[in-house]
Amino acid sequence: MRLSVQHETRYRFTEPQARIVQLLRLFPGDTSHQTVVNWRIDVDCDARLRESIDGYGNLTRMLYAEGPVETLCLTVTGEALLSESDGAIEATDEPFPPELFRRVTPLTRADDAIAMLATGSDLAAMTALAAAIHGRWSLDRRPTPAIRSAIEAAADDRVSPRDMAQIFVAAARAKGVPARYVSGYSLSGDDERRTLAPHAWAEAHVAGGWFAFDPAVGGRSGLDHIRVAVALDAAGAAPIAGVRMGAGEEVLDVDVHVEGSEQA
Amino acid sequence: MGQAFDEIWGQGGPDNPRDDLAALARWMREVPSHELKRRLQSAEATFRQLGITFAVYGDSEAAERIIPFDIVPRVFKADEWARLSKGLVQRTQAINAFLDDIYGERRILKAGVLPPDLIFGNSQFRPEIAGIRPPHGVWAHICGIDLVRTGPDEFFVLEDNARTPSGVSYMLENREAMIRLCPELFRNFRVAAVDSYPDLLLETMRSVAPPGAGAHPNCVVLTPGHFNSAYYEHSFLADSMGIELVEPADLVVDGDVVWMQTIAGRVRVDVIYRRIDDDYIDPVVFRPDSLLGVPGLIAAYRAGNVALVNAPGNGIADDKAIYSYMPEIVKFYSESEPLLPNVETWRCREPDALKYVLDHLDEVVVKLVDGSGGYGMLVGPTASKAEIENFRRALIAEPQRYIAQPTLALSTVPTLTEKGLSPRHVDFRPFVLTGANKVQVVPGGLTRVALKEGSLVVNSSQGGGTKDSFVLMDDRPAQTQTMGGMTQSQGGR
Numbered sequence: 001m002r003l004s005v006q007h008e009t010r011y012r013f014t015e016p017q018a019r020i021v022q023l024l025r026l027f028p029g030d031t032s033h034q035t036v037v038n039w040r041i042d043v044d045c046d047a048r049l050r051e052s053i054d055g056y057g058n059l060t061r062m063l064y065a066e067g068p069v070e071t072l073c074l075t076v077t078g079e080a081l082l083s084e085s086d087g088a089i090e091a092t093d094e095p096f097p098p099e100l101f102r103r104v105t106p107l108t109r110a111d112d113a114i115a116m117l118a119t120g121s122d123l124a125a126m127t128a129l130a131a132a133i134h135g136r137w138s139l140d141r142r143p144t145p146a147i148r149s150a151i152e153a154a155a156d157d158r159v160s161p162r163d164m165a166q167i168f169v170a171a172a173r174a175k176g177v178p179a180r181y182v183s184g185y186s187l188s189g190d191d192e193r194r195t196l197a198p199h200a201w202a203e204a205h206v207a208g209g210w211f212a213f214d215p216a217v218g219g220r221s222g223l224d225h226i227r228v229a230v231a232l233d234a235a236g237a238a239p240i241a242g243v244r245m246g247a248g249e250e251v252l253d254v255d256v257h258v259e260g261s262e263q264a
Numbered sequence: 265m266g267q268a269f270d271e272i273w274g275q276g277g278p279d280n281p282r283d284d285l286a287a288l289a290r291w292m293r294e295v296p297s298h299e300l301k302r303r304l305q306s307a308e309a310t311f312r313q314l315g316i317t318f319a320v321y322g323d324s325e326a327a328e329r330i331i332p333f334d335i336v337p338r339v340f341k342a343d344e345w346a347r348l349s350k351g352l353v354q355r356t357q358a359i360n361a362f363l364d365d366i367y368g369e370r371r372i373l374k375a376g377v378l379p380p381d382l383i384f385g386n387s388q389f390r391p392e393i394a395g396i397r398p399p400h401g402v403w404a405h406i407c408g409i410d411l412v413r414t415g416p417d418e419f420f421v422l423e424d425n426a427r428t429p430s431g432v433s434y435m436l437e438n439r440e441a442m443i444r445l446c447p448e449l450f451r452n453f454r455v456a457a458v459d460s461y462p463d464l465l466l467e468t469m470r471s472v473a474p475p476g477a478g479a480h481p482n483c484v485v486l487t488p489g490h491f492n493s494a495y496y497e498h499s500f501l502a503d504s505m506g507i508e509l510v511e512p513a514d515l516v517v518d519g520d521v522v523w524m525q526t527i528a529g530r531v532r533v534d535v536i537y538r539r540i541d542d543d544y545i546d547p548v549v550f551r552p553d554s555l556l557g558v559p560g561l562i563a564a565y566r567a568g569n570v571a572l573v574n575a576p577g578n579g580i581a582d583d584k585a586i587y588s589y590m591p592e593i594v595k596f597y598s599e600s601e602p603l604l605p606n607v608e609t610w611r612c613r614e615p616d617a618l619k620y621v622l623d624h625l626d627e628v629v630v631k632l633v634d635g636s637g638g639y640g641m642l643v644g645p646t647a648s649k650a651e652i653e654n655f656r657r658a659l660i661a662e663p664q665r666y667i668a669q670p671t672l673a674l675s676t677v678p679t680l681t682e683k684g685l686s687p688r689h690v691d692f693r694p695f696v697l698t699g700a701n702k703v704q705v706v707p708g709g710l711t712r713v714a715l716k717e718g719s720l721v722v723n724s725s726q727g728g729g730t731k732d733s734f735v736l737m738d739d740r741p742a743q744t745q746t747m748g749g750m751t752q753s754q755g756g757r
Contacts, residue, residue: 021560022548023549023550037510048518052520053395054395055392062560062563064517064519091607095394096394099380099384099385100391102381102387116297116486141275159479232391235552239454241548242548243547243548
């Protein structure tokens with residue numbers, strides 16, 4: 001399947017900013033089931049972009065914009081080919097052994113309630129964990145800029161895909177299973193109108209390999225996910241981590257324009 | 265705990281000092297206490313004037329104090345120092361090799377020397393900087409290795425400080441005060457100079473500049489600002505090296521290159537001696553709420569455009585959980601036996617160790633794995649029953665947070681007290697500099713002294729003071745006169 005994406009993130013500032021520095025994790029890499037055909041990012045102001053790879057092996061760009069900046073729009077345009085998969089993720093760049101992803105971070109601590117969501121540590125248990133999270137919370141896909149911890153999110157009834165992914169990671173690690181947070185894009189919506197939107201899910205290392213699970217749909221994730229970045233938690237895989245130098249407020253219009261198309 | 269070894273008096277007391285140090289013992293006898301006290305007060309007045317203060321955490325009443333100074337120096341004989349230096353060089357080389365390996369190939373894990381868990385589960389192992397190799401492969405440019413001593417050649421490493429060890433300004437200021445107040449000591453003893461430290465540090469920084477920085481790399485000291493408890497040291501070092509002291513707002517990263525904003529425009533920066541912790545150094549990569557950081561700094565570092573002194577990620581080398589494995593680590597990289605031993609350490613996370621510690625709480629020192637500055641610490645032999653019981657509860661509740669060590673008979677050095685000279689326990693922080701091509705131990709360091717009689721806690725936040733640390737250049741006194749030439753006598757050997 002061929003998925004194409006056009007995704008805009010637009011910032012408006014109430015006062016002009018002197019400088020903006022952002023770390024972008026918006027570029028997917030190839031895996032056994034994902035081939036990036038083309039991918040580009042456009043910035044609507046005078047900015048320098050520098051390419052790199054972070055410690056997790058994610059493709060990154062640093063963005064340096066000189067002010068005065070009143071608005072900033074990042075447009076990601078890309079196309080990826082996805083092949084059938086049962087959730088297994090192979091041929092990824094793995095700078096770390098799975099053990100690293102047993103580490104609990106402040107965002108992925110589990111309390112008893114979260115720990116009890118996972119009933120075991122095998123592939124079936126992880127699939128069941130995704131389903132349990134899907135069943136327990138109702139999904140709210142509206143963008144939420146502030147990252148909260150798994151425990152904070154679990155106290156709420158409505159949670160974001162990011163929250164669900166972190167709850168999954170926390171619960172899996174509580175069972176000793178290496179698990180990590182994934183950010184990317186996925187198709188969502190009903191059959192009438194399916195859109196490719198920024199999304200978050202999780203991977204767990206079971207049965208000798210990494211498998212992708214999407215608690216937002218309640219099972220393993222497959223054909224309709226473009227995998228972009230992985231990390232110990234949501235902060236480490238944030239698509240955009242930025243700092244601005246200047247007074248005033250920031251208004252963020254994320255994902256004002258997202259297009260997805262699928263072709264067999 | 266037996267009789268402590270006194271570094272000047274030996275086991276024999278004031279009238280029967282150690283060989284080679286008789287002249288110093290005589291100096292102590294001959295200069296009246298009130299004269300020593302006058303000199304000490306003069307030194308402290310200078311420190312106060314200079315603003316060498318430190319903030320005491322958890323003590324809002326006395327936000328800034330000066331660290332008490334003691335006028336009697338601690339002395340290392342030349343041969344003792346030579347042996348100690350070898351051990352320090354070996355340890356520091358191992359720390360650098362370990363960091364280079366653990367963020368790179370991880371040979372030490374493949375060899376099964378360390379449990380992988382210890383690294384991957386440790387928040388001091390920073391995935392954010394994995395895959396970066398600092399310019400010239402140097403990670404811990406400045407190590408402040410804390411030692412305790414129990415006999416003439418018996419040193420134990422207490423802590424490897426490989427992040428941003430502080431205290432070097434005390435070494436330099438204490439020496440300056442001693443030269444001014446006790447000039448006769450420097451006439452009578454050949455004391456190795458420490459005042460070249462700023463030059464050596466600058467030479468170290470220049471040597472690790474990224475390739476392409478040219479013949480005159482631009483080096484700066486980065487401080488979090490004047491509210492930081494070690495600000496005096498930051499400004500002192502920048503000043504003595506003759507380089508800029510900058511705050512985060514003075515630096516910008518553009519196109520993965522670090523620039524310093526000056527009145528004349530932007531100047532490229534090649535080497536940063538940063539005195540800001542990893543967590544706060546770049547809000548784009550580490551704590552996003554940090555106002556102290558330089559956004560983009562890690563990207564510039566990853567691109568190889570700037571050297572950070574010390575490298576980020578070093579916490580994995582001096583973490584208390586790693587400490588107990590240091591002998592194995594030194595052995596692995598140096599392929600020889602460690603010259604400097606560790607203090608025996610019980611990891612309370614291990615049930616047998618915990619049981620032993622709980623059974624011997626009145627004998628051991630218990631420390632928090634992630635604590636510093638003497639907080640969250642129990643010194644069994646001097647603790648009250650209530651303190652011991654508090655620690656017992658804490659240990660049972662969260663054993664993994666604690667380690668314990670035997671109470672060593674720490675060496676003492678005569679120290680000026682209300683009742684004249686009296687032995688007080690000391691520890692020692694020498695500074696080891698690692699540049700592109702060499703490792704150098706500065707002949708001196710920071711001696712901390714527990715001013716309270718019998719106390720083993722030397723932390724400045726807990727009532728500790730400092731002393732000058734003399735390293736003698738040879739074991740024979742240059743001349744054997746005392747008291748600024750007033751008395752002449754042929755003594756010593």
